[in-house]
Amino acid sequence: MSVQERKERERAGRERLIVATARELAEQQGWDAVTTRRLAERIEYSQPVLYSHFRGKREIIGAVALGGATEMAAALRAATSAADGPRARVTALARTYLDFAERNPAVYDAMFQLDGGLAFAQEDTPEPLKDAFAALWETLGEVAGDGVHPGLFTETFWAALHGLATLTRAGRLPPGDAERRVELLVGRLAVL
Amino acid sequence: MSVQERKERERAGRERLIVATARELAEQQGWDAVTTRRLAERIEYSQPVLYSHFRGKREIIGAVALGGATEMAAALRAATSAADGPRARVTALARTYLDFAERNPAVYDAMFQLDGGLAFAQEDTPEPLKDAFAALWETLGEVAGDGVHPGLFTETFWAALHGLATLTRAGRLPPGDAERRVELLVGRLAVL
């Protein structure tokens, strides 16, 4: 059995390598530059090897998205648990979210802009995505205000953050006033 | 000179045909299906003709986006001018915006998701885009509240709408509660 286990390990390692390389390449040169040929060359295997791990490019994007979701959830929890009081927590959450989107644009795209073939807001939604949403809920749920469903509030607040993140990065909003927009959002939306 | 004028008219007409066909095809089958070959076939010309009107595919997307911006600005103004009082105006604005995004997903993508080679939030931003933003400002500026710059408020509110529009359409948010999210957003963000 040891042989099979070793092969299993090698296979898993190579899968991680593919995902990590795809992410790296996407962050460096954008998702357009992530072609199956370039990716194969970087991992020093031929193209068909990619297809023995993933159904296609979209599944690779999906895998990057899942990793990003796990990472984002951790970052959000770290930021909010270090803050005192609801207001500080919500502000920290918002800042961390936007910061993550800005620092990892390719990963953020994989999660929310590109088609990674992932299910959302459904039963079969992968755990990392549910957990990232849960991380938002944990902090936002306590400032939803009376009579407002915390889930609905979380969705709405999240959508606002997502809008800020994407429009800012796409050059649709002037980048300078980002912080003031965050303060406005937190001050108005959250019931403190 | 009449000959030249006629050619000019024909040329302009064909350009409109290209843009309209691209939009139609994108709405029917998604932007992925809008290839230069298919587009050329639909307008009953060969591919190179497209390139005598536009630098490339991205410019065609940009042209669709500009048309969409004009249309959206008109829709927003029509909706807000028919409403009485700030609250009704803001609600009508939000609903109309989201409705436009939902009914014209391909055009909305051309405007805000895809790269149409357009400048935003800059001096050389095309007039239709500036005007669409102005349409938002006209209604949102009056509910920014004291001490908040109306432009900043408009940007923030717009970002929230954009987030709702994109996340809903991408299946990231459950579609049923759209109306309640709008009410929450309007009730909290706008100072009435």
Add this chain to the structure above:
DNA sequence: CTCGCTTGTCTAGCGGTGCTAGGATCGACT
């Protein structure tokens, strides 16, 4: 009315994409 020329259009092709069939090779078990 005919001729030369400009203007416009098409055919054909380049380098690239995601993806796959089928053959070669390598390594594990008997």
Add this chain to the structure above:
DNA sequence: AGTCGATCCTAGCACCGCTAGACAAGCGAG
């Protein structure tokens, strides 16, 4: 040590955006 199965690569498909160069149509001049 030899067989046989898993694993990987070469080669190729159909399609993409885009363009060079051949070709024809329609104009103005004589």
